[in-house]
Amino acid sequence: MDRMLRILFPFLVIAFDIFCIVDVILSKSWQIKTLNKVFWIIIILLLPVIGGILWFIFGKDRGQDSAQGSAPRRTVAPDDDPAYLSKLAREQEQQDRIRDLEAQLGDLDDPDEKPGDDRSTRG
Known part of the structure; x- marks a missing residue:
């Protein structure tokens, strides 16, 4: 032994x-x-x-x-990431705002023209 x-x-x-x-x-x-x-x-x-x-x-x-944050962050898919989703929502709101402003500017460009009024038919 x-x-x-x-x-x-x-x-x-x-x-x-x-x-x-x-x-x-x-x-x-x-x-x-x-x-x-x-x-x-x-x-x-x-x-x-x-x-x-x-x-x-x-x-x-x-x-x-590790529960206190010393471990590195795990990778999050874009559709699960709140920051990414809020960024997408902000970009969509900006695009909608731009479209609305362009439509308003288009209406202001020619105030004499009425909807459906085609100037080429007048003579």
């Missing part, structure tokens, strides 16, 4: 360190609370088990702050 622990323990330490290093590498930059990836990898390599434990305690944000 003692011999098995002597053989198994180094493999467990190496596996834990590899797991921690891979976790550091795959972590997004916004998930890392302190230092940066390179320093965390060095700490894990220099302090085999302790470095990994430190990484999980102090290094990676495990989602406590």
Whole structure:
């Protein structure tokens, strides 16, 4: 039993360190609370088990702050984005206003002309 622990323990330490290093590498930059990836990898390599434990305690944000806005915004489809929809509504209102003003200007251009009055038939 003692011999098995002597053989198994180094493999467990190496596996834990590899797991921690891979976790550091795959972590997004916004998930890392302190230092940066390179320093965390060095700490894990220099302090085999302790470095990994430190990484999980102090290094990676495990989602406590994600509800407070530290996570990046998710992509929203245009038809689900309220800002985009309000922009479309404003543009539509502007187009309607422009059409109304053009119609009013058209009516003001020739005040003598009555609707249905065709000047080419007069002689």
